[in-house]
Amino acid sequence: xxxxxxxxxxxxxxxxTAGHVDHGKSTLxxxxxxxxxxxxxxxxxxxxxxxxxxxxxxLPSGRRLAFVDVPGHxxxxxxxxxxxxxxxxxxxxxAADQGWQAQSQEHWEAIEALRVERGLLVVTRxxxxxxxxxxxxxxxxxxxxxxxVAGSTGEGLGELRAALDRMVAGLPVADARAPVRLxxxxxxxxxxxxxxxxxxxxxxxxxxxxxxxxxxxxxxVKGLQVTGEAVESVRGAARVAVNLRxxxxxxxxxxxxxxxxxxxxxxxxxxxxLEMGAGSGEPPREAVLHIGxxxxxxxxxxxxxxxxxxxxxxxRLVLARALPLRVGDRALLRCSGRPITxxxxxxxxxxxxxxxxxxxxxxxxxxxxxxxxxxxARMPDAATVLGWRGMVRRSELVAMGxxxxxxxVAMGxxxxxxxxxxxGDWLVDAGRWKELGERLGAIVAEQPGIPVDAARTALxxxxxxxxxxxxxxxxxxxxxxxxxxxxxxxxxxxxxxGRLREELARAPYLAPEAARLPELGLxxxxxxxxxxxxxxxxxxxxxxxxxxxxxxAARVLARLPQPFTAGxxxxxxxxxxxxxxxxxxxxxxxxxxxxxxxxxxVVTDLEEGPL
Numbered sequence: 375x376x377x378x379x380x381x382x383x384x385x386x387x388x389x390x391t392a393g394h395v396d397h398g399k400s401t402l403x404x405x406x407x408x409x410x411x412x413x414x415x416x417x418x419x420x421x422x423x424x425x426x427x428x429x430x431x432x433l434p435s436g437r438r439l440a441f442v443d444v445p446g447h448x449x450x451x452x453x454x455x456x457x458x459x460x461x462x463x464x465x466x467x468x469a470a471d472q473g474w475q476a477q478s479q480e481h482w483e484a485i486e487a488l489r490v491e492r493g494l495l496v497v498t499r500x501x502x503x504x505x506x507x508x509x510x511x512x513x514x515x516x517x518x519x520x521x522x523v524a525g526s527t528g529e530g531l532g533e534l535r536a537a538l539d540r541m542v543a544g545l546p547v548a549d550a551r552a553p554v555r556l557x558x559x560x561x562x563x564x565x566x567x568x569x570x571x572x573x574x575x576x577x578x579x580x581x582x583x584x585x586x587x588x589x590x591x592x593x594x595v596k597g598l599q600v601t602g603e604a605v606e607s608v609r610g611a612a613r614v615a616v617n618l619r620x621x622x623x624x625x626x627x628x629x630x631x632x633x634x635x636x637x638x639x640x641x642x643x644x645x646x647x648l649e650m651g652a653g654s655g656e657p658p659r660e661a662v663l664h665i666g667x668x669x670x671x672x673x674x675x676x677x678x679x680x681x682x683x684x685x686x687x688x689x690r691l692v693l694a695r696a697l698p699l700r701v702g703d704r705a706l707l708r709c710s711g712r713p714i715t716x717x718x719x720x721x722x723x724x725x726x727x728x729x730x731x732x733x734x735x736x737x738x739x740x741x742x743x744x745x746x747x748x749x750x751a752r753m754p755d756a757a758t759v760l761g762w763r764g765m766v767r768r769s770e771l772v773a774m775g776x777x778x779x780x781x782x783v784a785m786g787x788x789x790x791x792x793x794x795x796x797x798g799d800w801l802v803d804a805g806r807w808k809e810l811g812e813r814l815g816a817i818v819a820e821q822p823g824i825p826v827d828a829a830r831t832a833l834x835x836x837x838x839x840x841x842x843x844x845x846x847x848x849x850x851x852x853x854x855x856x857x858x859x860x861x862x863x864x865x866x867x868x869x870x871x872g873r874l875r876e877e878l879a880r881a882p883y884l885a886p887e888a889a890r891l892p893e894l895g896l897x898x899x900x901x902x903x904x905x906x907x908x909x910x911x912x913x914x915x916x917x918x919x920x921x922x923x924x925x926x927a928a929r930v931l932a933r934l935p936q937p938f939t940a941g942x943x944x945x946x947x948x949x950x951x952x953x954x955x956x957x958x959x960x961x962x963x964x965x966x967x968x969x970x971x972x973x974x975x976v977v978t979d980l981e982e983g984p985l
Contacts, residue, residue, distance in 0.1 A: 387437060387440070387463075488705075550609040594620075660672070810833055822903050871904050874886070888915070
């Protein structure tokens with residue numbers, strides 16, 4: 375490392391170098407940092423960066439800057455894409471004595487596809503040739519600031535340091551609260567320490583002792599190093615080495631990622647926008663997806679024709695293995711013999727395409743986000759994704775990289791507090807919620823007293839709490855004893871209850887005989903409907919009184935000498951044993967009466983009782 379230690383609190387920035395093989399990238403990084411980026415013996419022997427190289431320095435302002443030295447040889451383009459992936463800016467190196475070359479173009483296509491907007495064009499070897507022709511040639515493609523240097527003599531290095539300082543000062547500050555996604559680009563073992571992985575921490579914070587997820591399993595951070603020094607914590611952006619506790623080297627490799635638990639959706643299917651460039655033709659059906667340090671074979675299913683003006687289209691990617699992706703992620707698609715294609719992730723958990731016309735419908739949903747003009751193409755927000763799915767977990771939206779508060783804004787409501795239809799962690803699209811309410815009303819009308827779980831199955835809902843919330847939102851529906859009822863009953867049942875009321879008017883406790891009930895219109899089903907609606911009091915099969923008769927009976931019995939017998943109750947209420955026995959048992963359950971032994975009961979204090 376060159377210079378003194380950076381001042382306490384100085385930020386770290388990470389940028390990539392890019393450019394054709396043997397244009398002086400590694401020489402330039404070595405001159406800036408004093409660190410040899412070509413670490414492996416094979417790289418040094420052959421004089422080219424085969425794998426990713428890393429070095430760092432302190433800029434005049436005190437900012438720390440780390441370089442990811444990207445290989446330039448065409449055979450190592452996969453490593454080049456891995457190096458460009460997680461960094462926000464690029465130092466593009468072009469040799470004055472060679473000018474723009476084939477791999478210069480390939481690197482530039484990757485930079486454009488990733489839409490890396492900040493960078494410097496550094497023309498090297500200016501001691502060997504006038505840089506003007508190379509600068510003019512590059513200017514046809516690159517609009518970044520230009521610095522000319524001679525890495526071997528040090529000419530122009532001061533101007534380059536100042537330009538780098540200005541560039542990184544304008545980079546966005548990484549969000550330290552963001553969930554960690556550390557793409558692993560190297561993995562090795564150190565005697566006495568165990569397995570160590572390195573990567574670029576683009577955002578978030580890592581601490582010694584943190585628990586992360588690797589391939590779906592939890593691992594613990596044993597130690598951290600930044601710029602060769604042990605630290606207790608590090609926040610993005612930074613180049614970081616992570617010592618993992620108890621993890622075998624065979625479990626880690628380039629392309630895997632360390633993740634904040636619950637912070638990411640790991641998916642093997644994603645709907646994306648391809649930005650292929652004008653005249654690219656149809657997208658390939660098979661290719662390799664590059665994101666972070668991962669390179670994964672994919673199958674490509676287009677949803678519609680390519681926009682001739684801009685070469686953009688929506689496609690579904692089926693990945694050979696699951697990757698942690700978010701809406702808005704930028705990636706690259708590479709297929710032999712074709713230009714590198716930019717990829718923008720639109721949906722990380724798309725619904726399966728089932729049935730005739732499913733692809734056409736999905737194409738229509740994605741059309742607003744697959745516009746040919748990259749500058750105006752929109753990104754799906756939480757409200758859009760909720761509309762696509764109908765319902766989704768709030769935590770899942772966050773893991774997709776979306777803000778659930780966007781749903782409130784889309785509905786024209788105050789975004790805080792969040793008040794979207796749903797229950798618990800589940801959010802439901804307003805249109806879907808209304809439809810579910812109508813369906814539930816129809817189900818209860820056909821099956822009064824349907825159990826909540828049966829209604830959940832009939833509606834295809836993932837959680838019981840959603841049914842209960844739907845009932846609360848749809849009066850006069852209500853849940854009682856785990857069943858759903860409405861306040862209304864069919865007219866024929868209401869009329870039958872009216873006839874029962876007339877029959878009990880003179881003797882409210884002398885329930886009609888069981889054979890008499892159907893004559894009144896109170897079949898077994900009608901009695902059940904009326905009981906659930908609170909129109910009758912059903913004491914037992916074939917024993918039906920009017921609602922409130924139980925409390926009124928307790929008041930009558932309270933006037934008897936205490937304790938009393940069932941015979942005493944039968945006489946006081948003017949009924950028979952067929953009614954009084956289930957009535958007294960019902961009063962016992964309500965704790966309006968209390969048994970003293972096999973014969974005797976007392977009435978509890980009605981003023982202190984549950985009613």
